[in-house]
């Protein structure tokens with residue numbers, strides 16, 4: 143029996159279902175290992191010692207590569223000095239200053255721990271500011287796992303979602319209709335920087351949609367919230383809609399902000415500073431200094447090495463390589479999303495039979511990617527790493543062809 147199987151057996155006795163949430167390997171396919179023991183740069187090692195080129199980056203947090211020396215050095219120094227104290231360390235102020243300097247939209251910052259904390263806190267600020275109740279969100283969008291936003295209704299009540307009104311991503315008329323339905327009671331419009339729902343091809347935002355939701359929020363006096371938890375720190379260090387010239391009232395960040403260390407942030411505009419100050423919003427570990435030191439080192443390093451350009455280069459190489467391989471093996475594939483947050487689906491594969499088979503074959507070939515959730519690249523992916531990944535994907539296409547035949 144593999145070490146992974148033994149660990150699963152033990153986990154099943156002491157944890158409901160053995161594992162839960164987004165990292166539950168049972169959701170990814172039988173070939174996927176559950177337990178990991180190490181990572182270096184863009185490689186991860188599972189509990190049985192198999193090494194993979196990591197195209198998931200721990201579902202986003204790892205943006206500079208595993209165990210990046212600048213980040214781990216900053217964390218070690220902060221841990222040696224003190225992490226969880228009776229108040230935040232000076233690094234709290236330094237990080238807040240760095241964020242205000244890096245994100246042009248930001249006049250102020252509030253910290254928390256997870257992406258769900260940040261999206262929830264952003265909506266609290268919007269409600270405190272407007273005195274209104276309703277929130278407009280895109281159908282199918284993921285904004286976290288609290289009762290108001292978890293995609294599963296188990297353990298929640300209808301009341302907890304009663305204040306959401308849904309629209310269709312990239313369809314401005316549907317946002318207008320949702321606003322009309324909420325009859326003047328809209329506190330916020332929350333939107334992701336691009337459409338990255340699981341099981342579906344991704345969709346970049348249309349510039350006129352982004353400008354349109356900004357104008358609508360202004361017209362109805364609601365706060366525009368961008369949930370940049372997934373896109374943040376990979377598309378633009380100033381916030382993912384900065385290249386469009388559209389600035390929200392509130393950005394929610396987490397995931398890649400501290401290269402795998404636990405921290406989230408909401409950044410806001412001046413007019414929301416007063417309402418933000420009225421919240422009682424806190425957590426036992428929200429002010430720990432080590433993740434703040436990690437975030438500071440991560441953002442400084444991303445700036446210094448032009449991490450986004452590195453990710454775009456790696457992502458372009460991967461996308462072009464995958465396209466050429468698909469064509470040579472006779473498959474029609476759809477590659478969607480920004481190149482540094484990519485996904486690939488097989489044309490006409492509604493059942494995901496091909497996608498699941500191919501992803502499992504990639505795993506066998508030492509490439510860790512995902513059959514139904516977008517992937518993530520990091521600044522640690524060199525040309526050689528991408529070429530190594532492409533060797534694996536090529537072999538996986540060959541296995542797919544042997545199993546299903548070409549399109």
Ligand code: PMP
Nearest residue numbers: 256257258284285286369371372
């Ligand atoms: N918003 C988006 C867009 C996300 O992708 C996620 C996490 N996948 C969240 C919010 C929630 O973040 P967390 O899991 O850290 O609470």
